[in-house]
Amino acid sequence: MAATYKDAGVDLDVYAESMSRLPRLMRRTFTPRVIPSDGGFAGLFQLDFEGKLFSRNYQDPVLVSGTDGVGTKLKIAQQTGRHDSVGIDLVAMCVNDLLCTGAEPLFFLDYVAMGRDDPARLEQIVQGISDGCVAGDMALLGGETAIMPDMYATDDYDLAGFAVGVVERKRLIDGSLIGEGDVVLGLASSGLHSNGFSLVRKVIRDAGLSWKDRPDDFDGMSLADVCLQPTRIYTQAIRCVQAHYRVKQVLHGLAHITGGGFEENLDRVLPKHLDAEIDCGTWELPTVFRWLQQTGQIATSEMRRVFNMGIGMAAVVSEFYAASIASQINDLGIDCRPVGRIVRGTGKVRYVD
Secondary structure: OOOOOOOOOOOHHHHHHHHHOOHHHHHOOOOOOEEOOOOOOOOEEOOOOOOOOOOOOOOOEEEEEEEEEOOOHHHHHHHHOOOOOHHHHHHHHHHHHHHOOOOEEEEEEEEEEEOOOOHHHHHHHHHHHHHHHHHOOOEEEEEEEEEOEOOEOOOOEEEEEEEEEEEEHHHOOOOOOOOOOOEEEEEEOOOOOOOOHHHHHHHHHHOOOOOOOOOHHHOOOOHHHHHOOOOOOOHHHHHHHHHHOOOOOOEEEEEEOOOOOOOOOHHHHOOOOEEEEEOHHHOOOOHHHHHHHHHHOOOHHHHHHHOOOOEEEEEEEOHHHHHHHHHHHHHOOOOEEEEEEEEEOOOOEEEOO
């Protein structure tokens, strides 16, 4: 008998149904800077735009891009059948990196690879990506869905994406303005975000627990509820500060606190002659981190290296502006407080306990 693509595990009719569900999720993220390109092979975006609302009048624009994935947090989504929030994680991991340069997010593209086509599941995933783009103030300009049986198990999938933004060269944040006496502000995370889940899953597995279990520490929430809490997107907070200080560059450095913690993220923006002293006593460690450390008997040094420990973004600012900036961010519903200070050193992060 003649072989078909369907025999090999790819049903083109089902794929067509999947694709038909996605355009509305893209269009809800569009602004007038998106140039319609229905049926095209690439997304189109207008860098500048006439009109008071969207006009930027760039003088020396620099394009900024970043890419990332979600990691093994996806295994929890797959094991629990909850796919509506990991798309937010995907956008967050990319756009939060982008923000660290001072860039305005412009657009996002995603790549979804699946072991089998499932229109409803794909729609849930892309709904999350669309939600993340709305929160990140960027257009979901396009993407790719690949069905690859044998490459992935039947119900497995993987996500990757990248974000593009723009910043005026004179407003680029690169850490060069960081000076002795600057304050490190910590912007609270929404939980684990999207790092360290290989260790998270090991702790839960070794404890003989399931995703449905509800430890007393979590006030009725299941482990799935806690672990699938989506990564916070900091676009509104950073853009709010930038809009308030249109002339003065008050953000001397920004660091997205992901895998590696403060030590392996904040040090990336520090000048070679300065250190950041972080006082972990300035904020309360969220319950999920305390529970993981106790349940898995994890050393504090390991916790700090693997997880964000409740701080998802660090901003290095002049002491003079620190209180005002923290107040603006707190007003947006994101806890923001001084967590450290810049001192003479060798470009390292050290903890003051």
